[in-house]
Amino acid sequence: MLSPTRVHRLRSRSPLSLRSRRSFSNASHHLPLPFRFTMPTSKAQPDANSKVLILGAGNFGSCLAEHLGDSDHRVFLWSREEPLVKHFNLHHKNLKYLLEHDFSKNITAVGPELPDGEFVNEMDVLLFAIPTQFLRENLKILNRSLNDKAKLPLLIFVNKGIEIGTDALTLEIIADTCGADVAKAATFISGPSFAKEIVRRRPTSVSVVSYTEAEANKTAALFHQPHFRCYTGSDPIGVELAGALKNVYAIAAGMSDGLGYENNTRAMIITRGLAEMTCIGTAYGASPLTFLGLAGVGDLFLTCSSSSSRNYTVGYRLGQGESLKAIISTLGSVAEGVTTANGVKRIIDKLGVKAPIAEQVYEVLYNGARFYKRAQTAVQELMDLPPSRELELPPTAGGPARELMEKLGLVD
């Protein structure tokens, strides 16, 4: 058992070889990647004293800054809020998030302006912990600093959502703003990982994925600690969909608990939610196996069963009869499932996939003037559905994943 108070420092990890400049093995892919594609890699293997810029000083950005600062990396934490920057550098405390925590002296807060090109180019790692809806505007600006695509820093994204208006996953937002090579080199961390537990060094595991194997390996090596395990993979579309979708089902589970339903009902929502997520992912062109991993069932289980989840909390309070407006204005932090439910509804309709729980969450959030009544009706309508086969995956011809991979130049 790990002692939560023990400081684990990662001073001399054996550097990973850069043997693979190509994509992961075809075997693990739903949409096979032809091996002839050469994949872009970042400038170097981040070593024990890497320079890391973390964009977004909310709960998760601050938590990951602490995780890396704690293992002796030189961490810069960007916030767009000047008082937060000043307070952090004076007291090593975040004014708004993880209030109890004393942060590592290896972290310097920067902002409120986005760091300039000279600063960005000195970094070994850029980590984006900005909510999905605001990523595009920030990437557009930062892309001006990434002018030498042959010398990219290691790029890491941790947000879990679907962009409103475009229904884009983060991979597509990166491709649109920074180009296909940056998107192919990007890595994604997802999985059951509450910020407040990571800073207390509670044992945690996540999925780390990229289209470029060497990049996923670098990110895994950077984050790996005795209390933090990384499992690598090659299905960024599946992992991103899983991370976004589980937030919608967490709202459903919270709503059920808020209405006063008990354990059977929550277990039903988690299990049927997983079946829906897997169907949506498969029709989209992701691997169904991805939904059995940490970013899938792992994170779904976590957020559907804990009041530490903001998405669960939104659902719970809706079930108790509060209005969405009142909840959002007092939550104090982002609940990505609220905006993501919108994109999910459109994706389901486009794919022709049956996902009745996700549809009901959408109805309660966006067509439910009287939220308590609408939430009750949602449960009744789900229970009134005609009997159906339990597990049936839709066929896939690649779906939107193929279009996205075409955009990245990964398939013809």
Ligand SMILES: NC(=O)C1=CN([C@@H]2O[C@H](COP(=O)(O)OP(=O)(O)OC[C@H]3O[C@@H](n4cnc5c(N)ncnc54)[C@H](O)[C@@H]3O)[C@@H](O)[C@H]2O)C=CC1
């Ligand atoms: N908190 C957690 O335990 C985890 C969060 N995530 C994901 O990480 C992402 C960030 O979540 P949190 O840090 O928890 O959210 P948060 O609500 O705690 O913080 C959000 C941060 O984004 C910043 N922000 C807001 N608007 C912005 C804009 N227009 N431009 C730049 N920055 C802006 C805020 O100032 C704040 O620093 C979300 O997608 C979330 O789903 C993923 C895993 C765990």
Ligand SMILES: O=C(CO)COP(=O)(O)O
């Ligand atoms: O994704 C999370 C943990 O893995 C955090 O969930 P919430 O955004 O619902 O708090």
